[in-house]
Amino acid sequence: MKLPATPRILSLLSLAVFLWIVYRVHSIAARDPTSVFFDPSTGYTPRYSAVRREQAAAFIARANSQDYAWTKAQEGQRRLCVGIPSMATRGPEYLQDAVGSLLEGLTEDERGEMYVVVFVPHSNPAVHGAYGQTWLSALTDHILTYNLSSPEEMKHVQEMEKEEGGEYREKGVFDYHYLLEHCAEQQAPYVAIFEDDIVAADGWFHRTLAALEEAETRSATEYASQTFLYLRLFYTEELHGWNSEDWLAYLATSFFVFIVPMGLLCYLRTQNAAANRILTNRVLLAIAASITTSIGLFFALGRITVHPLPTGISLMPEFGCCSQALVFPTTIIPSLAAFFASRRTGAPDVLLEDFARDKGGEDGLGKGLRWALSPSVVQHVGRESSKKDDFGEMSKYGMSVAETIWSFGFEDLKAGALRTEHGRVVREGS
Structure with a gap:
């Protein structure tokens, strides 16, 4: 028997709406690593980072010209010291992407507020492919190499270089400590340490300054703290899903949503x-099934899809991988440097979390407050991990562990919108 025209049309419209919803859910959740609908081929596709790397490459090419000249950091105007440690094993291409993307698009005034130092942590810096290249000296304020006070200290560095895995153990901490202290001497209120296997978004500088101002205000007003430990400019959403530690809260909430x-x-x-005639047992069973299905779908969509971190800054005391881009108040660096010196070995990002736990409540200084900026303004593009134990490991997606250290929110950024925003901020500040 044929359905009347109107019901047929309604059925077709309902089907079309349902298919559109399924398409939209899949297209959104496919980029959410916490979702059961996550598609690695979609989620790990470099969209904005590919654009930014092209812009960085063009910028580096201009900087390689012999007559290139640009503003450097201005005395008395520095708001941020940008430190970038770069090992020779990375190769010069990574460093070019990092430096190029951090500087491309900046105005002369913005560049004047930023002291940029690239640290080549080798006893013989010439082993680094970028050392001595035109673009590196043209774009940076200082190329830092070891300037140690005694032959014994340099000999110790050489011994650390020879040690298997040394750059990831004692030498990694030594170098991080060395760069932090150099940046702390540059008379800027904040120090940003970037690994060299990153790209930065257009406008990262003005967004970071605004986030730092907000972190200062919220640390003081919400936590009565004089400072904070760091502002994170990169994190991976993969660690911010439905964490098993919170299963009881999820269960209680689901029960409430069902039972009410x-x-x-x-x-x-x-x-x-x-109501008694309408709400038959069969109808109630259908409603119960619908609510249960909706709860299941809510969790299946993924936490980043249904409950993302708000735009701006949020506290991130846990699951804040990794150390690709961190900004520290200069005032906290003496305590942090002393802690690193006392520990001597370990991964810097792990030691930072140890410092937060050990020193967090010390003198009420807020040394344990760890803020993160959302969306990330930095992306990790390395194919190898900075941690020795991850070399050769493969993730469940058939990628190296390092390749899955990825900001999915970064890839949703739009080049045109960022350039427009950057221009507006510059005009309003002038």
């Missing part, structure tokens, strides 16, 4: 004859 409407319907059924 079902309880109201059952109560209405006992109090109203019309």
Whole structure:
């Protein structure tokens, strides 16, 4: 029997709406690593980072010309010291992307507020492919190499270089400490340490300054703290899913969402004859199934899809991988440097979390406050991990562990919108 025209049209419209919803859900959740609908071939596709690397390459090419000249850091105007340690094993291409993307698009005034130092942590810096290249000296304020006070210290560095895995153990901490202290001497209120296997978004500088101002205000007003430990400019959303530690809270919330409407319907059924006729056992069972399905779909969509971090800064005391881009108040660096010197070995990002736990409440200084900027303004593009233990490891997606250290929110940024925003901020500040 044929359906009347109107029901057929409604059925087709309902099907079309359903298919559109499924398409939209899949297209959104496919880029959410916490979702069961996550598609690695979509989520790990470099969209904005590919654009930014092209812009960085063009910028480096201009800087390689013999007559290139640009503003450097201005005395008395520095707001940020940018330190970039770069090992020879990375290769010069990574460093070019990092430096180029950090500087491309900056105005002369912005560049004047930023002291840029590239640290080549080798006893013989000439082993680094970028050392001595035109673009490196043209774009940076200083190329830092070891300037140690005694032959014994340099000999110790050479011994650390020879040690298998040394650059990831004692030498990694030594170098991080060395760069932090150099930046702390540059009379800027903040120090940013970037690994060299990153690209930065257009406008990262003005967004970072605004985030630092907000972090200062919120640390003082919400936590009565004089400072904070760091502002994170990169994190991976993969660690911010439905964490198993919170299963009881998820269960309680789900039970509440289910029991409240079902309880109201059952109560209405006992109090109203019309409702009793409509709300049959079969109808109630269908509603219960719909609510259960909706709860399941909510969790299946992924936490980043249904409950993302708000735009701006948020506290991130846990799951804040990794150390690709961190900004520290200069005032906290003496305590941090002393802590690194006392520990001597370990991964810098792990030691930072140890410092936050050990020193977090010391003198009420807020040394344990760790803020993160969302969306990330930095992307990790390395194919190898900075941690020795990750070399050769493969993730469940058939990629190296290092390749899955990825900011999915960064790739959603739009080049045109960022350039427009940057221009507007510059005009409003002038």
